[in-house]
Amino acid sequence: MNGAWRTAVAVFLVLSLLAGTVPSSRAWALDLEEEKELGRKMLQTVREHFRLIEDPEVAGYVQGIGKRVVRSVGPVHYDYAFFVIDHATPNAFAIPGGYVFVFRGLLELMDSEAELAAILSHELAHVQARHIHKQLEKGRMLSIAAIVGTLAGAFLGLDGKAAQALAVGSMAGARSLQLKYSRENEEEADRLGFQYLTSAGYDAHAMVTVMQKMRRMNWQSDSRVPSYLLTHPALGERVGYLEQLVEHGATGGSRAAFRDAVGDYPFIQAVLMSGHTDVDAAQNRFTGWLQDPARKAAALYGLGRLALQKGRLEEALAHLRQAAILKPASPLVLNSLGEAYQRLGRLEDAEKALRSALMIDDESPMVHLRLGLVYQDQNRWQEALQHLKRAEGLAPLNAELDYHLGVLYGRMQDLGPAHYHLGRYAMRRGDFQLVAFHLEKAQSYLPASDDRIKELARWLKEAKRTPRDARMQVLDGF
Incomplete structure (x- = not known):
């Protein structure tokens, strides 16, 4: 991805988890559960270092555009979730498990919905083409921890020491693998991204305009977070290349854009x-x-x-x-x-x-x-629940939604789900003691085999393994 999208993508990674041994020549492969674990750990790392914007207008809007693009991709193995990081650096990236992050600085740079869709399309194209996976395969990553450290170093700008600390027990840290896309990677992502963008109803020329904006900007490398341009070189060359793609209609179809570009x-x-x-x-x-x-x-x-x-x-x-x-x-x-x-x-x-x-x-x-x-204020509980659950399905992993669902279930005297959602809310606020309280209460109302109990217990277990200074950082940041 060069040009116009700053970002970072990480994705369908492969690796073999063989205790202390070097992987054999057989293909590496994370099963879906391992990939989800990797995504959860990376999400936790993001939350420890940055504040997420959970304003429903901003978060919901980006989530909606992202989902629209995902539908144009075709079959995917997991549900994508989109987040906005409250940081001025122009950046964006995707990680295994379907998590996609856009920085506030990038949203401030763009001028239209189509440009946002263009960036998301290009990022998802890198994911679908498994570009990061292929680099990790060459780097012989031996553990999920090593991959988390590598991705954190590349996409979050953590210094070598901090990134290596994340890659506990592995000699393969962020410094041993440079996550940069090749020219071939960029060409493939351009072509796939154009297809996704136009299939979602947007004018593919937005890919050119957003790159031209970044080309005009003279970004200073004084942020701890690498900008999109730093990981995607040859910007001038790519502007010309993308203009040619638009001119020759290299979108895989001739359907005219039907969405308002600005929105x-x-x-x-x-x-x-x-x-x-x-x-x-x-x-x-x-x-x-x-x-x-x-x-x-x-x-x-x-x-x-x-x-x-x-x-x-x-x-x-x-x-x-x-x-x-x-x-x-x-x-x-x-x-x-x-x-x-x-x-x-x-x-x-x-x-x-x-x-x-x-x-x-x-x-x-x-x-x-x-x-x-509004329905909750009118005591129309079932209608309120219907819309809050619909919102949760459209924008999962949102702390505000968990809070309101917890309160609503409590008012409906459905205490198992009430404590589950309030427990999730507490976890995202960094209050681990409150998570333990709601877990204990949820266990008294829900069967032990309930996946919601397992989810809270797993989160609490991971939190207890987090160093105290990192826990305090979570509390301060959220």
Whole structure:
């Protein structure tokens, strides 16, 4: 991947776990359970070093675009989950088990939904082509720990000492394997990525535009996280190559793009500004945007979000209603409008706005979450559960969802699932004592053979093996 996507991908890795022996000439292979374990460990490492953005608007939006691209890939062996890391470096990567990460800095660089879809398409192409797997096979990785250390060093910018510490018991750490894509890798990922992107309904030219943006930027290598460009060289050459692919229609099909290239992307950038930058700076930026007709709707949306954060609900409602007039088909705007109505106690108006949003996009996890909370406020438990479970299916591994599901199950007096979800929430918040409490309670309501019990027990066991300083880092970060 050179060009335009900064990222990192890691994927269907293979290895043989032979206690203390060198793998034989037979093909390495992780079974699905081992691959999932590798993914879980890498996810844990990411959580220990970075904060994840769990704002339902941002997380749900990226998850939705990612799932749309995944459907264009064809058969896959696991469910992909998409996360946003709250870090200014422009980067993205995928790891075994179906976990895909996009950094906030990359979202701030792009200008359209199609460009985000282009990056995800290219990353998934590397995964499908098993490019990282082939490099790991050459590196003769002997353990999952060694692979975690290698991926952490390559994609998270951990220094050699830190990465090697992750590769416990192995001489093969991050320094022994340079995860860089070859020119052949990039060509294959380009062609596959073009197919995925156009099959998902986007204009393949977005791959060119996002790379051109990065080419114009003069990134400084002062971050601990490697940017996309550092692991994908020859940027100028790749811009020309991609332009030729677009010109000659190397997409595997001639279907015209049918999705709005920009989509709700300006609103996502407004969310990032309102929630992850200086509030006064965001206020001034949105006020300036009001003078630009192309950005006025996003400006009103951003001002509405800031007012919601400050508890100025009537002001928020006024801004969001104006934004909805300008952009009536935006699930993001309608979702925040529904939140404003809900917090004002106008539950019927909230339901109406959110149902309108679902008519536009029935696969929006953030809208299902908000509608579930509205139904919960109305004591319509089963309808609330239906939408919260739908949101969970669309955006798994979300701490906020686990919290709300735990509370809802508790109100419904279904205490086994209630303690399970609250236990998952506690784990993601780094509160291991609370995890132990909810595990004990869940065990009294659920059979010992229940997979949910096994999941909490496994997480707790892994947490106890985590060094104290790492546990404190989790607590501080979350």
